[in-house]
Amino acid sequence: MGNSFNKEPPPPVVLVPPLFDFPPLAARTRMLESSYRLLFGKLALKCLFEDYFEEARHFSTRIMLKPMDDPHVDLIATVSGPLDHKHEENIIGNALFRWQGDVADPHTFMDLFVSTSDPVLRMRSCSYYPKYGFGAFGIFPLILKERVSSEDYGVMGLRYGSGNLSFGVTLMPLAVKDELPKNAWLVGKMGNLTAGVQYEPQYGSKDGAKHKNLMNWSCAIGYGVGSGSPLTPSFNFCLELAKSSQFIASFYHHFVVQRRVQYPLQVDEVVGITNYIDFGFELQTRVDHTETSNNASDSTFQVAASWQANKNFLLKAKTGPCSSSLALAFKSWWKPSFTWSVSVIRDRCVGKWAYGFGIHVENIRDASYQRADPNHVMLTPNKEHLAEGIVWKMGKGPMLQADMTAGNFDGLPRELRPLDKIL
Template sequence: MRNPFSKENVVLVPPIFDSPSLAARTMMLESSYNLLFGKLALRSLFEDYFEKARHFSTRIMYKPIDDPHVDLTATVSGPFDHKPNENIVGNALFRWQSDIYNPHTFMDFFVSNTDPVLLVRSSAYYPDKGFGAFGYFLKKRVSSEDYGVMGLRYGSSNLSIGATLMPFSLVNEFPKSAWLVGKIGRLTAGLQYEPHFGSRGGTRFNNLENWSCAIGYGLESASLLSPSFNFSLECVRRSQFNASFYQHVVLQRRVKNPYEGKEFEGKEVVGIMNYIDFGFELQTRVDDNRTSSRNADTTFQVAASWQADKNFLVKGKAGPLSLSIALAFKPWWKPSFTFNVSAIRDHTVGNTSFGFGIRVDNLREASYQRADRNFVMLAPNKEHLADGIQWKHGKRPVLQSDVDSGNFVGIPMELRSLGRIL
């Protein structure tokens, strides 16, 4: 392969707006059942940058230059018009991470002005062996969970199993939750046990309302530079049925320089990668509850997003009750800033409201939009060498060399695989 940084035709690979590593920083504190089956991706697609109507939000994520093992996240959100029943919410999270390349072993402290408690969470995970332990504790004891929750887990590329318990609780509830998820090829299936409080004796395990199950089929990608999709079906506590679909598409868009002598990019740059995400969710009740209306029993929503380059992101989602559109702009300074505004059309009352947010982040690389060596535009007479061709534009294909093979050397950390973790 030729050197992409020489005077040749190359393709730019922009950074992702929201790093997957940020979403994965606390994944070891949750059940794998709640993260797989496209749930984490759908959560980001339907929630990120969609502000509440007539509300604002701000977030600052700061990491000291002298010590990359610690960072601080502070958030402030609230309504435009201050009302007696709505307050400004402020949260702060201090995090210590033992290894900057392994986000799964850490300890953090969380405080909030709305709930005066101190939440301490800790996780230790050993990727080589696949075993991990985690726990979180509260200073204020109101419910049984405030006495502390501990958990054990095992994870590999095809299996995840774990359980949580409350060792210091006065309520005899063992386990608090448990999950088992396995993967064979493109098929993923899982079970999760979450007992209701107040169950008696051994009837907890026999009661189907304490169990949830899901099955998913899809193509997982080792990196966001590769496309992926997931379709899943889930039965929640024998009362609710969920169907969802999520797809991540990587496309190449040509870069044109319309004015001679005033080029937006270098002459060797001929294309740029775009990221398009699409998903939908359908939720309906399957029990014999007839008290609510049929329309309230079934909900449906669909969403899509398009990242055109490193600076602009457009998102939209629609449902039976509302329609929302979000636009985000991100200058990659040091630190980077993200400005987003969202418009919400409420079909029930027939009005349109707006919300906005500001995010400041220095946890990531300031900017690495560049000609990545994994995507090189080949000359027409070199097509016979392009074994990894995935995209074609005219007679000039794009070669993807190392992503599928798992060689992520030279690729930014945020676009690499999370490793051998299901």
């Protein structure tokens, strides 16, 4: 009886809010892409530089819905266009219907895409066998307003993927001999180093052997640390020589930091909250000898950063030689969730300001995992903290120790677990 009055209070915890958008939508179709185009931090940089940065004087609307009765299918519909009726651009509408055989495996699927622009109707399909590491995929434009190239008649590909190796080839069935293959890639990983090469026969040669033209080859090497889960920090640095004419240097850093907060509903239990800060930089410059090598278009850079303060607010900013942009997004975690975003663009070349707006509705990605539960994603104190109490020591590392640092990802939602089996 007396023990019931002498219970120890629950240990203090730090809230871990869900990320705004994880996994990124591009990760659902990564089996249709060359691994060379997605690794080396390229996918993370693409999301950092593009997501929620609406085009100047334009709007975008996206609805992503999954029926509760059948989680194997979902629909994504988008509508975008100019805000000013004086523009000659038309409002574009797209819809993507997707079927996925295994809810837990996004690598085997089929989807149908319809649009008011080309292609009007397109089908994509992919089958991947994780036991053997092999997969096959195809992209077929069924209805086009005009077919002018071999790619307009369809693309097929074969790939292999494991934790340390990925290679594949993409072919066009109706292409002529000198257009085969459309592209081929080989990427390998050893420790924290990743290296890869890609072949795309876009330029000819004197003797007709396109593989001898260095302009058709690209290579990259990257150094990356991190588990692959966005709930832990990660870092990636990459050097790339694209088509033997353009040098690209980039890095992406994902921070997971903690700040003090007083949670009004749980003042004694909740002492802090986890924030996500992302920073990325990309420099592109030409290395071949051309007359236009001094133009701004041949040498450019861009820098971007984002800060997710909690589960509801996201702030992003990016800058480049000619323009700077600021984006603010607010997300409500209802079922489905709603996201409103506004972008402010400053074009320094013409000295004008512009705005863009977006709204997203979604119930595809389940991210309702913010809770005070050490069995899931909550950060729990170690014994030293329990004995001495919680003390905030700025500049001396994290206040609490994450359960994920020990490699225990079993309690995480499926979307947040590292992908160790596929490079």
